[in-house]
Amino acid sequence: MINKQHIIDRFIGYVTIDTESDPKSETTPSTAKQWDLANALAEELKSIGMSDVTIDDNAYIMATLPSNVDHDVPTIGFISHFDTSPDFTGANVKPQIVENYNGKDIVLNAAQDIVLSPDYFEDLLLYKGQTLITTDGTTLLGADDKAGICEIVSAMEYLIQHPEIKHGPIRVGFTPDEEIGRGAHKFDVEKFGADWAYTMDGSQIGELEYENFNAAGAVVTVKGKIVHPGYAKGKMVNSMYIATEFINSLPRMETPEHTEGYEGFFHLHNMNGAVEETVLEYIIRDHDKGHFEARKEMMQKLTNELNDQYGREVISVEIKDQYFNMKEKVEPVMHIVDIAEEAMKQLNIKPLIKPIRGGTDGSQLSYMGLPCPNIFAGGHNFHGRYEYVPVESMLKATEVICKIAELTAKKHQA
Template sequence: MINRQHLIDRFVSYVTVDTESDPESNTTPSTAKQWDLANALAEELKAIGLEDVSIDKNAYIMATLPSNVEHDVPTIGFISHFDTSPDFTGANVKPQFVENYDGKDIVLNKDQNIILSPDYFEDLLLYKGQTLITTDGTTLLGADDKAGITEIVTAMEYLVQHPELKHGKIRVGFTPDEEIGRGAHKFDVEKFGAEWAYTMDGSEIGELEYENFNAAGAVVTVEGKIVHPGYAKGKMVNSMYIATEFINSLPRLETPEHTEGYEGFFHLTDINGEVDSTVLKYIIRDHDKSHFEARKDMMQKLTDELNMQYGRQVVSVEIKDQYFNMKEKVEPVMHIVDIAEEAMKQIGITPNIKAIRGGTDGSQLSYMGLPCPNIFAGGHNFHGRYEYVPVESMIKATEVICKIAELTAKQ
């Protein structure tokens, strides 16, 4: 049995260290404070009995649990990230505990009237009777992905302490800067040396994901002409009006707030405009590769049409691919998903195999030669004040890791 209080204490020790990453930084890790937890994790991995513990100049951590069987077993890995999102502050996290949750509103912060309510967050009702760890309403929690780290470290410690559980060689990897899209950028796949791995970075208990969005970013620049407004007739070109035409010409219902499941979208993330020049920033997402390419084509065609309409180049668009659907790399080795699915079933979890409406380090790692499906870590409402994680989900995720190790050794 996993030691419940030990797991809770470990999780709290992680989330109370501020590891927020910074997209404006050019260093790795992007913030110096990520080193605080990274160095502590490296020492902890040594303390629980793992071997070959290393932390490189970019704060990537790797370690080994040696095989305890004599027959050949594929080397597998488990990966999580220790940074937290810059979307909301991760400084001075004060976890709160809700024992035996009754299904009612949870007061996160009485003074500021911040309420975590099942009327809005219906998933809460899945966890009646369980212990929830929440924020105090003023920070995020950091379960994304310190729950994943907690589960991996706890599982490795459990396997060290229970040699009767047979397993092959297991590699552990912890990365910085996942939340700003760089978690896999400097990950040394060859050094890691696993045939496949799993990121412990999903949400609700039972989630198992091997599909994610194809992703691109687009910067649309609209050039206008500024003249004195009193003498502007026939001369002024207001770039903000043309930018509005561009925005309104894209499918209005193909945006994040109107889509779900496998539906893709265009998402306008930023506008910076004046009469003379306006810049629009978009992200483009779709699970289907052909639809993804069609979305990029649509933006280029719209740009060309507006330039034709105005008789000169008033709009330009720069589109850059960001990551791709890992399904293409995982499907040829579907047994790695089957093992995770069977592991869940054997410990009483109903697998929920679904596509990620986002990205994951696993996507980039899969294209770098390390097929890497994603498994639930248990948290909900990531990147904000309403984040929470059920303790029971973290325990189950830990058990899944141990069971995957056992099943791999039996293959």
């Protein structure tokens, strides 16, 4: 059995190192402080007995656990990211351990009256009787994705210490800047050398995902004319009103707060306006490629209609694709999902196979030639003060990694 306290200590050691990424930075990693954990991880991988440990100039870490069988087995990989989201501070994380959770409210911070309650976060009730690690209410926790890193390192350590578990060659990879969409940008797939891999970056225990959104970003720019309001009749053009027309012309119920499952959306996430110019920033998401293309076309059509209405170009839209649904790349090799599903079932974990309503490094890596489904890491309520992770979920994820390695070797015996 994997030692519970060892997992707790390792995880806390990771999350107390600030690794927040910065979308405004042009460097890789985007923040110098990510090097603090990256360098420590490289040393830790060496200390547990991993081979070929490398860390490149951009802080991408790779290492190998050599095969301990004498027959050919495909090389599999496990990947996680060590940066945390800039959505909420990751500085001075003070984890709190709640043992034998009783299903009631958890006071994260009495002074600020911050409470983690199952009345709002119903998933908490799945973990009654378990050990939870929470924040102190003033920071995020960093289980996204330091839980995944903890599980991968712990699984490799366990396999090294238990050579009776037979496995083929395993590669591990840790990346910076996933939270700002750049985790796979400089990942050297050829150097990694795996036939396929798994990102340990999901949430609830049992999650197994090989579908994600197709994604694009759109910047809508509206041009107006400012003149003195006392003499504005027939002269002023208020860009904010035109922007409002654009916003209201998109399907109101096709927004994140009204959609679920396979339903796509338009999400206005930033707006900066004045009479002279208003800029709207959208993300466009849909699992279905045809619907995704239609959403982009709808935005362009609406732009054209408003320009026709005003008799000149008052509005423009720039749309850039961000990533695509990895289903297209994983379905031809569905056995890699089947192995993960079987591993969970053998460990008495109910697989929850569902689409990701977001993106993942695995999506980009799949299109770079490394098919890469996503497996649960255990955390909940990512990117904020209510983030928590059940220790038992991390233990199970660690066991899943070991079991996948074992099953892959068994399935490729002569």
